[in-house]
Amino acid sequence: MGELGDDVIAFLSDGTRTAKLGYVAADGRPLVAPVWFIVDGNQLVFxxxxxxxxxxxxxxxxxxxxxxxxxxxxxxxVQVQGTASTSDDPDELLDFATRIGGRYMGADRAEEYGRRNATPSELIVRVTPTKVNKAFNITD
Known part of the structure; x- marks a missing residue:
């Protein structure tokens, strides 16, 4: 299993960088979409x-x-290749949606975004790394 080292976690957690999620469409096409995320232990969560x-x-x-x-x-x-697992547990959804909202919209709006994004139609996605590639300060 790939591990998120301290340097990778620090990079992923810095500011409000948006992740680009690559996944496979039903017909096999590769797709990419931006996602807001947080690091939770050795997983990325959105x-x-x-x-x-x-x-x-x-x-x-x-x-x-x-x-x-x-x-x-x-x-x-940082590129994280991995396996996604999902949950629709309401408590987990509210916790993570609030934390993610706080990261991107600020602490004063975290609760608002948490409630907005913790509905029964939503999922929490946890990405467990299988491989981690990184390149820091490429042009130095």
């Missing part, structure tokens, strides 16, 4: 709708890749 393209795809095929980059010099990125 939420999505059960009936969204991402939600449906992950129920068919849990293989994913997530790429997070720093678009400013000296440029860096």
């Amino acid at each position: 939420n999505t709708g059960k009936q969204s393209a991402k939600g449906r795809a992950l129920s068919r095929d849990p293989r994913v890749v997530i790429c997070v980059d720093d678009q400013h010099p000296p440029y860096s990125f």
Whole structure:
């Protein structure tokens, strides 16, 4: 299993970088979508709708890749290949949706976004790494 080292966790947790989630469509096409996420232990966690393209795809095929980059010099990125698991547990949904909302919208709006995104039509997605690639300060 791939491990998120301390340097990778620090990079992934810095600021409000958006992850790019790669997944497989029903017809086999590769798709990419932006997601808000947090790091929880050795997993990346985001939420999505059960009936969204991402939600449906992950129920068919849990293989994913997530790429997070720093678009400013000296440029860096982390790629996490892994397996997604989902949960619609209401308490877990509210906890993670609130934490994710707080990261991207600020602590003062965390609860609002948590309630908004913790509905029965949503899923929490946990990505467990199988391989981690990283490149920091590429142009140095």
